[in-house]
Amino acid sequence: MKKIFLVSFGLAFIISQLMAQVPQCINYQTVVRNSSGQLVKEQVVSLKFSVRMNSVSGQEVYSEKHAKTTNQFGIVNLHIGKGTVLSGNFETIDWGAGKMFLKTFLDLSGGDNFTEMGAAEMVSVPYALHAGSIYVNYSNDTLYIGDQAIYLPSGNGGTTGNTVTDYDGNVYGTVTIGTQTWLAENLKSIHYTDGTAISGVFDYDNNASLTGEYGKLYTWEAVMRRASSSSAVPSGVQGVCPTGYHVPSHTEWETLYNYVKNHYEVGGSLIGQKLKETGTAHWETNNGTNETGFTAVGSGEMFLNGGEPDFQHMKEAGDLWSTTQFASNPDQALEFRIYDSGSIMVQTNTVKNKDGGLAVRCIKD
Structure with missing residues (x-):
């Protein structure tokens, strides 16, 4: 069926x-x-x-x-x-x-x-x-x-219904959670809004058929498009995002985390539960209820192994870039991470090498 x-x-x-x-x-x-x-x-x-x-x-x-x-x-x-x-x-x-x-x-x-x-x-x-x-x-x-x-x-904790279209014609649903409006799926763009091709964008396992379900993976440099690290609200970094939207800062991810924690009166793994898509189509194991409408999927990540892309953790983790550089290492940036078990690591300063690839969720300006 x-x-x-x-x-x-x-x-x-x-x-x-x-x-x-x-x-x-x-x-x-x-x-x-x-x-x-x-x-x-x-x-x-x-x-x-x-x-x-x-x-x-x-x-x-x-x-x-x-x-x-x-x-x-x-x-x-x-x-x-x-x-x-x-x-x-x-x-x-x-x-x-x-x-x-x-x-x-x-x-x-x-x-x-x-x-x-x-x-x-x-x-x-x-x-x-x-x-x-x-x-x-x-x-x-x-x-x-x-x-x-x-x-x-x-x-779902949010208002849905509006759509956003990127340069390549990809159409995204949106969801409002608290004071924030997010794209309700991971970014798929291969061009910036002025039509310039994005360098540093990957399909998981080099399989373009996975893009529709999981989105693309981007290096941090591709995401930022020469912008400086930002912890501001809003971040002020449009980067790879469609017009009217920007890449979230670490602070903006924390706002989402705290909203779910406070307004659903949950903590730890249950915060991830409220953000994750239901079912196991895009997660190995899943306790997700998607009550927020955020619809997080296990998009995995890309590492460089001997200079070659190495793809890991699809259906095990949803890793999403922030615009905030890791203070202790200029080669790393903070990410927002949701595991298949439901845990969110955003407030423990989870980091990723900038030359690796993660998915992107854009937030409204």
Whole structure:
């Protein structure tokens, strides 16, 4: 069976203001791509949702399905609770009875041959739908209930839908995570924005067919395009990035790290979990939930071995350049690293020789 996948999904709870009645539905947004990584545009797809109690394999308290047409960006928007009911009653779900989990299924053909796409705990739903009898207000991703304030990351934690096109015509989705907007995939450019060919760009294992899934690998000099090391926010280094975007500094990577840590209340390996693509298509082993929509993949890296490129760690690590030179060695620069086990090394000053090759994620100016 041809694999299909949702590159990002989001739950945004419809919260009433003050003492108004709480609407009995949940906003849901997803971007659909096929197995080649291409957006599924203006096509009818079917989605099924199953609400489970206490665990992803627990009792099903409600399920429904939707047939929706993706827009020109491959995006589907719908309301969970307003679909074709398969079992249960959404309005009578006892959100306070225990933990609730949402399982998502997809049929790319728009039929009923569903493939399970993943599951996630519905951490915020009990608060949102049980708030009709008390003061409730929602502002800037924060839910105020009575005298309490609760941060509600909106599913993927970011807003998706805009696209960016580079000089070579590659089109990238974007995701906003906190105050930062990132390309939602690794860079594939072989030219700078003025049309100059990039020297120091590689395909993993010299296999161009891998570029669509993992992006290109670049030397630091190619990435920087003669710019000086920067730790600033923003870095001020456009380098290989498309117009309106730049290469992130180490400080900007730390901002992402801390946002996930603070707003998802996790640390260590779980930060990587929130940033990584789900499944094992691009990871050897994977605990990723991609709740941020960052969709990190195990793009590997390139070393020079006797002057010749040596490619390693595909599906084991996602290594991404920063614009910040390592203070202790001018031949090295700091990187942002996500392992297949989920750990992120960005705050431990992980470094890479500048003549090696890493992937690039661009951030909006």
